[in-house]
Amino acid sequence: MNRKKGLPGQIDQKLKEFEYTIDEDISDNLAVNELELRQAFANCSDLIVRKIHVFGSNLCMAVYLDVLVDDTMWDDGLLRPLVNQEAVDFDNSAQLIEQLRYKLASAVKPSVVENLKETIQRIVRGEVVLFVEASKQALSFCIKDQLHRQLDEPSTEAVIRGPRLGFIENLHINMALVRQRIRTPLLKMEKISVGAVSQTDMTLVYIENKAPQTVVEEVKQRLAKIDMDSILESGYIEELISDHPYTPFPVMQTTQRPDLVAASLIEGKVALLIDGSPIALVMPITFWYAFQTVEDYYMNFIFATLLRWLRFLFAFLALALPSIYVAITTFHSEMIPTSLTLSLAAAREVVPFPAMVETLIMEVTFEALREAGVRLPRPVGQTISIVGALVIGQAAVQAGIISAPIIIIVSLTGIASFLIPHPGMSQAVSILRFPMVLCAGTFGLYGVSAAMLAILIHLTNLSSFGVPYLSPLTPLGPSGLWDVLIRAPWKIIHKRQHQIRQKMELEKK
Amino acid sequence: MKRGLILLLIIGLSLFASGCGNQTELNRLGIVSATAFDLDETNQWILTFQLIKPQSTQGKSGGGGSQSPVIVFSTKGKTILEAVQKSKLESSRRLFFSHSRVVIISQRVAEFGLNQLLDSYIRDNQTRETANVLIASGEAKKVLEILTPLENNPGISISNLISGQGDGQSTFIPSTVHELIFTITQPSASAALPEIKIAGDEKRQTSLDALKETRNPAVLKLDRVGVFKQDKFAGWLTRNESLGIPWITNRIKNTTVVFPCEGENRKDQLSSFLVETSRTKLKPAISDGKLLMTVDIHAKGNLTETACKLDIKKPETLNKLEKHIQEQIKKDVEHSFQALKKLKADALGFGNAFHKAYPQAWKKWSKNWGNEFPKISMNVTVKVTIQRTGMINDSFPKISGKTE
Structure with a gap:
């Protein structure tokens, strides 16, 4: 209990540490300003303080962080126009500021700062702050270096048909990618900054009139409540603003695809782009979203429906196949067709472990192989798959340590878990698989169905930003069954969406 | 937190301590x-x-x-x-x-x-x-x-x-x-x-x-x-005595009826009829105080084999064949019925049919059905339809032109 009480105090202290003690106005003395800044940026070798003369011999001081500023922009876009001006004599510094603001031939728009704290915040974001001699105002130019990699196809969400463009780690470009797809001023992009130390920028994206105002407000409120030093990935936000932080199930869509974000926005969802993360968050989502891919909407709707059912089936297998196998072979041998019983019995003849232990061993091995495959460098990764498949699979069966059917079950389960498009859902299924096997091994099919029921109850309790997780199936809503169990043709989806919007508007009135 | 841990422990231990009930490994x-x-x-x-x-x-x-x-x-x-x-x-x-x-x-x-x-x-x-x-x-x-x-x-x-x-x-x-x-x-x-x-x-x-x-x-x-x-x-x-039972109890699915095609005495000229579908209706009745059972059989099927010199293209020939088949089926059915009569055992479901038709009188009969059953007289009507005659029309003896 003491811990909890101590928490806010700790944070206060931390904040104080990083809160720049200076919370005062800019001085009209350049030397004072320089001193203050140098104090604030003590031991920061990348701080540059550079005195220049503009419009002749008016002394100015540019302060910036070397590593964050784009050199060419600084050179050609700012320094040259500043220095190469004809000499002008100003009556006072305000005139000079005026001149700099409106007569400078530069693409970079300056903004005025008067507070030292704000100045510092701008500097750490990669802006160049220009102090003018004898002025209490300074000008800030944003010429930060857009450090980013090439736009690339998102490796985790590949499609056969569809755009090959994915988000990258740069917020600016990610915003552009969304903006390019929805060309309307109704597309709102609100900038929010979270994290006491990291000061991470993020953009709340939504379409006005489509996204429910309540959800937008809720997201904003939850973001405002975040009390963290740093936000380094969208995963932080996902966990911090989730309705249910303690569920294995994902209540937000995570995606690298701008087209998916655009589609969700048009459906009235809210997206959150986070600087430094190529993964955008989309909310609110329902359970069914985890089984849809953007490609569903790009291909033939019949085939898409088929694929959707295939995913449901395999999601069920990924969750329950090992436990059903364990339950049936150890408790309900009468349920298996005779010839299958015989082959299973024959395969299990020499195996020393009970089916449950055997299944757990293989499931754990599989998860380990998967994890190893993710972590290992690509050339070594191949070795793992060979070692995993051949040595563990075949040799273990031949040695009589485990039976062949369990290899089939585990590999089928493994493949099945990769069929779930949402990585979070896939993880949730993997987590729940183990307690399911334990239930199956102790209570048979009764245990399996009890576990399934528990999961179902949990799912019905979940919600994502106020939207029931299993809707529109339960509570049965009119909105969207044609896009849950099947992928209806676009004409119908569009028409229905329109009808629902009309109905909602009527209800509002 | 502590309470949650204890709860987890209780659940976990009870899982393992439950002795796994009636669990038996396949081997x-x-x-x-x-x-x-x-x-x-x-x-x-x-x-x-x-x-x-x-x-x-x-x-x-x-x-x-x-x-x-x-x-x-x-x-x-x-x-x-x-x-x-x-x-x-x-x-x-x-x-x-x-x-x-x-x-x-x-x-x-x-x-x-x-x-x-x-x-x-x-x-x-x-x-x-x-x-x-x-x-x-x-x-x-x-x-x-x-x-x-x-x-x-x-x-x-x-x-x-x-x-x-x-x-x-x-x-x-x-x-x-x-x-x-x-x-x-x-x-x-x-x-x-x-x-x-x-x-x-x-x-x-x-x-x-x-x-x-x-x-x-x-x-x-x-x-x-x-x-x-x-x-x-x-x-x-x-x-042979059992052949008629499935006919009466409406259980025929696929069977072959062997019948002589030119009158009963020509044992050397036999044909086969493959029954594809067959439906049997039992119609119990009482005439002159005696129990009468009418068995209606309607069988459809194919002619699969014949050793007779026949002009199958003609409908009359087929009609004649159908009649022979009907007689054969009738004979089988009668044969079984007689055999069961001797055993005084009703394996044909006649009792059921009478029960349904005459629920009042049944109370009396049921007490002594073993003796009532042999007294039933049976009337068999068979209808046979030859639907197809296989890949050839005329019988091979006719095609080859051999006279007997």
Whole structure:
């Protein structure tokens, strides 16, 4: 209990540490300003303080962080126009500021700062702050270096048909990618900054009139409540603003695809782009979203429906196949067709472990192989798959340590878990698989169905930003069954969406 | 937090401490594929189990061909369950009856009565009511010792024999346990069960060596039909006498009717008619105070074989053939009816039909149905439609132009 009480105090202290003690106005003395800044940026070798003369011999001081500023922009876009001006004599510094603001031939728009704290915040974001001699105002130019990699196809969400463009780690470009797809001023992009130390920028994206105002407000409120030093990935936000932080199930869509974000926005969802993360968050989502891919909407709707059912089936297998196998072979041998019983019995003849232990061993091995495959460098990764498949699979069966059917079950389960498009859902299924096997091994099919029921109850309790997780199936809503169990043709989806919007508007009135 | 941990511990431990109930691993089960019931002279039950050896079903590994696919052993007991219990003294594995598809009873057991057997059978939760019951005229356990060449598992082989996988042979009475119970519990109806017979040298067929020969020394064969009155054996119908039963009980699926095509006396000119669908209606009636049963049979099928010189393209020829077939079916039906009359056993469901039609009068008849049944006069009307005549029209004797 003491811990909890101590928490806010700790944070206060931390904040104080990083809160720049200076919370005062800019001085009209350049030397004072320089001193203050140098104090604030003590031991920061990348701080540059550079005195220049503009419009002749008016002394100015540019302060910036070397590593964050784009050199060419600084050179050609700012320094040259500043220095190469004809000499002008100003009556006072305000005139000079005026001149700099409106007569400078530069693409970079300056903004005025008067507070030292704000100045510092701008500097750490990669802006160049220009102090003018004898002025209490300074000008800030944003010429930060857009450090980013090439736009690339998102490796985790590949499609056969569809755009090959994915988000990258740069917020600016990610915003552009969304903006390019929805060309309307109704597309709102609100900038929010979270994290006491990291000061991470993020953009709340939504379409006005489509996204429910309540959800937008809720997201904003939850973001405002975040009390963290740093936000380094969208995963932080996902966990911090989730309705249910303690569920294995994902209540937000995570995606690298701008087209998916655009589609969700048009459906009235809210997206959150986070600087430094190529993964955008989309909310609110329902359970069914985890089984849809953007490609569903790009291909033939019949085939898409088929694929959707295939995913449901395999999601069920990924969750329950090992436990059903364990339950049936150890408790309900009468349920298996005779010839299958015989082959299973024959395969299990020499195996020393009970089916449950055997299944757990293989499931754990599989998860380990998967994890190893993710972590290992690509050339070594191949070795793992060979070692995993051949040595563990075949040799273990031949040695009589485990039976062949369990290899089939585990590999089928493994493949099945990769069929779930949402990585979070896939993880949730993997987590729940183990307690399911334990239930199956102790209570048979009764245990399996009890576990399934528990999961179902949990799912019905979940919600994502106020939207029931299993809707529109339960509570049965009119909105969207044609896009849950099947992928209806676009004409119908569009028409229905329109009808629902009309109905909602009527209800509002 | 602490409370949650304790709760988790309780749940976790209770999972493991629960002793795993009735859990049995597959490799601890002795899977029974067939059971045989005998009674010895002192009326002690002799139960014989046919256990499948799972290793032998695996084609490649372990040289499955070198060992017998099943093992057979018998136990003795005053009651059936005592005998089952005693099997534990002999078998290293727990007997598992859920996959047992065949129950074979000896004629002696059938004469003793099926009540005790059926009671213990349906009281048990492992046994299946879809298992087939067959009678062996000799010792039932001998049947289980016979190896079958095509099916690895003799139990499955027998059950396939009955379910009529060989088309055109489904003239036998299907005899699952639930059907048997259903019939026996009716006051008037008599159950009928097929006989399983070992044809050949049974001693030699119990060894794997027998399977190495092309023609096996002994085979299992379905033969006569055993008729019951209540739960006791009443007598046998021969194969020919039993032919009419499926016709009357509307159980014909696929069967072949052999008929002479030019009048009854021409035994050398026979034809075959393959029945594809057949429907039978029983119409009970009372005329002059006597019970009269009208049996309406409508069969459709194909002409599959003929040795007669026929011009099949003509409708008259077909009509004539249909008439011959009708006569043949009628003869079969009458034959069976007469045989059952002699046994005073109603295995045809006549009692049921009269019960439905005359519920009031039935109360009187049912008390003495065994004596009423033989008094029924039966009127058979058969309608046969030849739908197709196969790939050729005229009969081959006609095409070849040979005169007899």
